[in-house]
Amino acid sequence: SYELTQPPSVSVSPGQTASITCSGDKLGDKYACWYQLKPGQSPVLVIYQDHKRPSGIPERFSGSNSGNTATLTISGARAMDEADYYCRAWDSNTVIFGRGTKLTVL
């Protein structure tokens, strides 16, 4: 079955750039998207179709996807961006989530 691999954790200083990767076999041939999940809240779609931002998502969130790796980039990270981030792919009529990356802003 298809698998997505994310680093368990990423740390970034406020105002700096954070990059979270998601790896899967030929992931670049599929659409990737990213979800933000904060404790006690519902997931929020922050990037879809590799690089598109839903309305209301700040411009500091961006995405790319090529080869075997999709990347979520948060430019000028803020304390409010501290959360778990999950990538997602679609394969064989199933939705696949990565195991999540905990982003710490400190």
Added chain:
Amino acid sequence: QVQLVESGGGVVQPGGSLRLSCAASGFTFSRYAVHWVRQAPGKGLDWVALVSFDGSNRYYADSVRGRFTISRDNSKRTLFLQMSSLKADDTAVYYCARDLEGRFDGMLDVWGRGTTVTVSS
């Protein structure tokens, strides 16, 4: 406003059954595919099932296939998840979520607040 509201969670014994509902409002429910996604305590997101906008296509995660059934009633703007033969591993917060319009592949732009299912004796 655009909203999904889940209900039906609770405590159930192993081997038991439960039916979750998700009421939609603020958008044309019948135009969107909808999903169930769960999060077990301390764990990540886990996709459960998907039904197409008209109910003609349904897909399931391997872990629930044969035990769970997803369905929808567009006239009542409601999504359902019938769960049977429940196991402790099914303990989780269950979210319903809407796919982007015209899509069918888990780009979920609207989520409910979730309903908690606990499987325990």
